[in-house]
Amino acid sequence: MTGESKVCWKNMVFKMHTQNLCPPGEFTVSFQLPDPIDHRNLSCDFGSDGIFEGIVKKNNRFVQTKIPSDLIVEIRDQCFHLHKLSMVSRSGYLNRLVFERNGNNYTRFQIDTIPGGAKIFELVVKFCYGQKIKATASNVAPLYCAAHFLEMNDDLHQGNLISKAEAFLNYVILSSWKDTFRILKSCESVSLWSKDLHIVKRCTEAISWKACSDTGVNHFIEVISLIKKRGILPEVVGSCIAHWTKKWISQITVSQEKSKDQELSIQLYRMTTECLIRVLPAEEGSVSSNFLLHLFKIGLIMNVDAKLKNHLKTRIALMLEKCSVKDLLVRNSTTVFDVDIVVQVVQAYVSLASNNPKSRMFVVGRLIDDYLALIARDENLVARSFDSLVNALPKAARFSDDNLYRSIDMYLKEHPDLTEEERRSICRKMEYHKLSQDARTHALKNDRLPDNIRTQFILLEQVNMTRLLTSAGSSYQRTKSETIMKFSSGLGKSCMNSSQKEMKAMKQEIEMLKAQIGELQQRRMELQRQTKKPVFC
Structure with a gap:
């Protein structure tokens, strides 16, 4: 109410909008602001010069220059009134946003996803305007992430924020324990962002390096x-x-010679392993299953406390449903991978899953079949280990045995010197009715399979063909009872090593049955075509 029409x-x-003065006494003053405000941020008072003054506190940030701002960046409830030239010359991200709206003299953006929020963006703004910023161990990680988000690399400006923040970050990480902890906390x-930019990894490596x-x-x-x-x-x-x-394991040396010094070393290794198991964080996802498997292997070698071993084994077993084949790979001295520790974990899982109706055993079944396919080519993998893993899961763990059959066939191919008994034991979990038609056809011609499995599969295929012929109305003379007798006698002979001639004859009979089924199907199609022809009287 100073009388001016405009106030800068x-x-x-x-x-300004003015009205005539009111008469003496109480009066009201009303005015309208462009945006809604919180009444708690408004303070009104008469100055000493008699001028009524209303002050509204808003979260607006202005860069003090004589040039009007032409860029507004909103981060949640805070607005930054900036200048395009200063910002886009340092930020590739803002550069793209501005030029996508080419032709607009006044540009406004809402950016709520910037790492660190408005507090960190204020430091970024100061940097872009050439002002000094105070980087600390508590803010350097968010500042580094924000610089990457805004694409502030040296291609735009030499000595840009990414390179500056990274240099300071590396210095702080290596300077002291306290600062490294502050960075991790931030x-x-x-x-x-900190995970993708490997900040957490660098901090943990620094802490481990200092501890080592x-x-x-x-x-x-x-x-x-x-x-x-x-x-x-x-x-x-x-x-x-x-x-x-990992660093500690690389320093372990165990000699085959038994001496007092060697016994003391093993005791120290055992105590160290037990301490590591006890100090592990209990939260899900805090450590990888692959690391726990390596630690479990060390525990077995060092013969740590039985309770700790069982606790570690159970923890890995509970993670199996979310594991990949890569998580199960642990190097071994005699074979490429240590299969025996995986067998122990799978057996522990089966024991737990049998009492848990929510368990997804078929997921673990698929995982183990893929793992079997990977280890099957190992020439040094003994039949006992492979057999133990094949039979560690119950039959209910697999909806289909196709993957299991491929893994077994691959192992038999790579290990031709296996005894008949070893081959029978490895193949005993395969079920004929769980194989696809392609897998059955391959198995019937597979000479690597043991004789009893091949005989069983041939007889079952024979039964299936007979049923198909009977249901299709064939003139095939064998009765159902005769088929069952043939099947039973065949199984009896397989136990006494059926001769190759008998097996060959069975295969020929199956081929004949298939031919008859094909002929019946052709006749049926011909009859269907004839019935569709129009009839004229």
Whole structure:
């Protein structure tokens, strides 16, 4: 109510509306703002000069320049009034957004997904305008993630924010324990970005490296306990333990000679392994199943406490339904991969799944069949190990035996010197009715299968062909009872090693039955065509 029609303040222009003065006494003043406000952010008062003043507090950020802003960036409830030239020269992301709206002198964007939010973006703005920013161990990780989000690389401007933040990040990570912990804590707010940019991995490697270089396992356990107390994510704790364990394993040397020094070393290794198992975070997904398998193998070698071994084995078993074949690969000295530890874990899973109606055993069945196909080509894999894994799962774990048949056939092909008894044991879990027609046809001609399995499959195929012929109305003379007798006698002979001549004759009979079925199907089609022809009287 100063009388001016327009009032300029910083970069804003206000158009004033005045009314005649009211008579003495109480009066009201009303005015309209362009946007809704919270009454708690409004303060009104008469100044000493008698001018009524209303101040509205809003979350607007202005860069103090004489040039009007032509770019507004909104991050949730905060607005940044900026200048295109300063921002797009450093940010590839903003550059694209601005030029997609080519021709607009005044541009406004809503960006809510920037890592670190408005607080970190304010630091980015200061950097773009050439101002000094205060980077700390608590904000450097979100700042680095935000720089990547905004694509602030050196291709746009030499010494851009990505390279600056990365240099500071590396310095801080290697400088002290406390700063590394602060960085890890700050990663929780930008977890996905910090994981993709390997910030968490670098921190955990630094912590593990410092722990390894300082003292042994006792000091490392203290470090892990400190990390847990500071509320660091379980995944980070698990990564630290896995990285430290990997380095520790590479330093283990076990001699075949028995001596006091060797016994003391084994005792120390056993204690270290037990400490590592005890300190593992219990949260799901905090450590990988592959790492736990490696740790389980060390526990078996060092003969750790039975309760700890069973606890570790049970934990891995509970993770099997979410595992891939890659998760089960553990290198071995005599074979390419250690199959025996996988057998133990699968057996533990079957024991748990039998009492859990929600278990998805067929998922584990498919996983193990794929694993069998991978290890089948190992020339040094003994039949006992392969057989144990094939038979570790019950028959109900597989809807189809096609993958199992392929794995077994591959193993038999790579190991031609197996005894007949070994081949029978490996093949005993295969069921004829769970094989597809292609797999059955292949199995009937497969000389690598043991004689009893081939004989059984041939007889079952014979029974199926007979049933098809009987249901189709063939003149085939064998009765159902005769078929069953033939099947029973065939099984009896298979137990006494049926001769190759008998098997050949059975195959010929099956081929004859198939030919008769084909002929019947052709006749049926011909009859259907004839019935469709029009009849004229």
